[in-house]
Each structure stands twice: as C-alpha cells, then as structure tokens.
Amino acid sequence: xxxxxxxxxxxxxxxxxGTLLLLWPTAxxxxxxSHGHPSLANVLVFGLGTLLMRSAGCVMNDLADRKVDPHxxxxxxxxxxxxxxxxxxxxLLAAGTSFLAFLLVLTRNGLTLLLxxxxxxxxxxxxxxxxxxxxxxxxxxxxFGFGIPMAYAAETGHVPQTAGMLMLANLFWTIAYDTExxxxxxxxxxxxxxxxxxxxxxxxxxxxxxACYGIALLLLYQVGQSAQLGLAYNLGLSAAMVVAGYHYLLxxxxxxxHCFRAFLHNNWFGGAVFAGLAVDYWWG
Numbered sequence: 659x660x661x662x663x664x665x666x667x668x669x670x671x672x673x674x675x676g677t678l679l680l681l682w683p684t685a686x687x688x689x690x691x692s693h694g695h696p697s698l699a700n701v702l703v704f705g706l707g708t709l710l711m712r713s714a715g716c717v718m719n720d721l722a723d724r725k726v727d728p729h730x731x732x733x734x735x736x737x738x739x740x741x742x743x744x745x746x747x748x749x750l751l752a753a754g755t756s757f758l759a760f761l762l763v764l765t766r767n768g769l770t771l772l773l774x775x776x777x778x779x780x781x782x783x784x785x786x787x788x789x790x791x792x793x794x795x796x797x798x799x800x801x802f803g804f805g806i807p808m809a810y811a812a813e814t815g816h817v818p819q820t821a822g823m824l825m826l827a828n829l830f831w832t833i834a835y836d837t838e839x840x841x842x843x844x845x846x847x848x849x850x851x852x853x854x855x856x857x858x859x860x861x862x863x864x865x866x867x868x869a870c871y872g873i874a875l876l877l878l879y880q881v882g883q884s885a886q887l888g889l890a891y892n893l894g895l896s897a898a899m900v901v902a903g904y905h906y907l908l909x910x911x912x913x914x915x916h917c918f919r920a921f922l923h924n925n926w927f928g929g930a931v932f933a934g935l936a937v938d939y940w941w942g
Contacts, residue, residue, distance in 0.1 A: 664742040665751060668720060669713035675922050677712045679835065682928030683828040684708055684805030686935060687821065690885055691813035694939020699765070700812050707762045708805065714755040715781045715801075721748050722785030730846040769811040777804035788852050795840065795855040799832030800825075820884050827877035834870035834902075835924040837863060838909055841917040864909055871902040878931060887938045894934015901927045 670676055684704050688696040720727065720738045727739035737743040743751075756778065763774040780801035787794040803825040807817045833855060840847070840856035841863060847854050859866040875895055882891045901923065908920040 660742075664737040665747075668717055668737045668743055668748065668751065669755070670716045671713065675925060676716065677709050678925045679832075679928060680712050680802050680805065681705065681708045682925075682932055683803055683824065683831075684809050685932050687806040687809035687824060688813060689932070689935050689939060690820065690824070690881070691810045694936065694942070696813060700809070703762045703765060704805065704809060704812070707759045710755045710759040710762070711777070711781060714752050714759065715784070717748050717752040717755070718782050719785040721745065721752065723788075726850055726852065729850060730843060732843060732846075763808075766812045767815060769815060769817070770808050773804065773808045773811055773817075777801070777808065780804060788854070790853070792853050792858045793833075793855055794853055795833045795836040796829065798836055799829035802832050803828040820881060823877055823881050823884070827874045827881065830870040830874040830877065831924075831927070834867050834874065834905075835921055835927075837867050837870070838905065838917050838921040838924075841909065841912060842914045842921070864906070864912070867909060868902070868906055871899075871905070875899055875902070882935075887935065888942070890938035890941055891934040894930050894932070894937070897930035897934070898927045901930060 666672060681704075688700060688704060692700075720736055723733070724738045724745070727733035727736050733739060738745075738748055760774065760778075763771050780797070784794070784798055784801050787797045791797060806825050806828065807821050810817045810821045837855040837859065840854035843852075844854070844856045846852075848857060855866070856863050875898060878895055878898075879892070882895070905920040905923060908916040908923075
C-alpha cells in the first residue's frame with residue numbers, strides 16, 4: 659500500500675491542478691473544433707490521455723531533478739528525492755503511462771497520431787530546458803498546448819489557423835501561471851543555478867505575469883471573434899479577467915504562500931473560459 663501511495667505521489671495524482679491546467683486548453687479546442695458537440699470518444703480519450711501524459715511528465719521531471727529536489731524546500735519530500743521510489747521504478751512508470759497514452763492515440767486518426775510524437779518529445783525534454791534556457795515556462799507552454807492541435811485533428815481531420823491562435827493564448831497563460839509557481843522557488847533556483855521566468859523577469863515579474871494574462875485574454879477574445887461566439891463566451895473571458903486581477907492582489911507582495919495560491923487558483927481561469935465557451939454553444 660505504501661508503494662502504491664509513493665507511485666501516486668510521484669505521478670502527482672494527489673495534486674490534480676497540473677492535470678486540470680493541461681486539460682482546460684484541450685477542452686477549449688475540442689469544443690471549438692466541434693462547434694460545441696465533441697464526440698464522446700474524443701472527450702474520453704483526451705481526458706484520460708491528459709491524465710496519463712501529465713503523470714508521465716511529472717515522473718520524467720522528477721527523474722531529471724532527482725539530484726536537485728532534495729535541496730529545495732518545496733520538493734525535498736518527493737518520492738525520488740527521499741528514495742521511496744528508485745530510478746528503475748520511475749523509468750518503468752514513465753514508460754508505462756506514456757505507452758498507455760500512446761495506445762489511446764492509436765484509436766484516433768493518422769494526423770492525431772502524427773502530432774502525438776512531438777507532443778511526447780516536448781513532455782520528455784521540458785525538464786532539461788531548466789538547465790540552459792532562460793525562459794523554460796515558454797517551452798512548457800508549447801508542451802502544454804499540444805493537446806490543442808491534436809484535439810482539432812481528432813475532431814476535424816485538420817488543424818486550422820484558429821488552433822495556432824489558441825496555442826499562442828495558452829502559451830501566454832502558461833507563462834503567467836508558471837511564473838507565479840517559479841516565484842515560490844526563486845531563491846532555491848538561484849542558488850542551484852536553475853533557470854526560470856521569475857529569475858529572468860526579476861523586479862518586473864509581477865508586471866510580466868499580468869501582461870501575459872492580458873495578452874492571453876486578448877488572443878482568446880480573437881479566437882471567439884473568429885468562431886463567432888457571443889455574450890456567454892465574453893462573460894467567461896470577463897470572469898477570467900477578474901480571476902487574473904485577484905492574482906495580482908496575491909502576487910504583488912511576492913510572498914511564497916500567496917504566489918503558490920495564485921498558481922493553484924488558475925484552475926478557475928481555465929474553467930471560466932471553458933464555461934463561457936460551452937454555454938455559448940449550448941445557447942446557440
């Protein structure tokens with residue numbers, strides 16, 4: 659039982675926020691691509707696939723950070739850092755969850771399968787970018803956004819220009835919320851030589867976060883205009899704007915606990931956008 663608990667914590671099954679942040683943009687794409695009526699099969703495949711790939715990504719991340727995590731306050735009790743799970747077990751877990759996700763993709767069309775390959779590469783390589791890339795949050799944004807073209811491909815058989823705009827919106831949203839996350843670990847990352855947007859932006863971190871929220875919302879508005887969405891969608895964006903404003907109140911003092919609360923609260927940002935989108939199609 660303790661082993662199962664350790665595996666679950668390694669996959670972050672006890673912390674669903676990451677799965678939700680990955681799921682929301684994929685759900686946006688499924689509803690947009692299908693004009694509000696995605697197939698049940700696609701909803702199930704992408705829902706379960708998101709959970710599996712997020713789990714695999716967390717294991718890969720902890721494998722890459724296994725020598726760093728014991729020295730960081732927030733991560734020192736992770737199963738690989740404490741030795742509860744060994745490297746071989748973690749590798750098997752990452753491979754197993756990735757393989758199950760691949761089996762799900764095999765039930766979709768050829769274009770979706772083709773797009774799953776760069777998606778897997780991005781998920782596996784993201785942890786390494788923190789060693790050399792000044793803005794790893796941008797790389798994470800691309801990785802977290804790859805469910806968008808895959809969703810369009812699964813629903814329509816092609817990837818339109820709107821998918822690119824939605825990916826760009828998700829990229830800026832990811833930089834915003836993951837910078838809030840990075841603000842929690844800023845001093846640890848500085849001492850360990852780990853790159854992050856919080857270190858890159860420096861004293862402009864709060865301004866950068868709010869600017870990224872603003873750009874994301876403007877791009878989401880453009881997506882709505884392109885899809886001819888109306889009042890409900892715009893109300894959803896307005897609710898997301900209020901959420902972003904609340905985050906400013908949390909992060910402006912740069913207190914670690916408040917920054918972490920802001921990060922966790924991003925579930926409401928993604929959910930507000932989705933609610934507006936779903937209701938708009940339902941009313942229409």
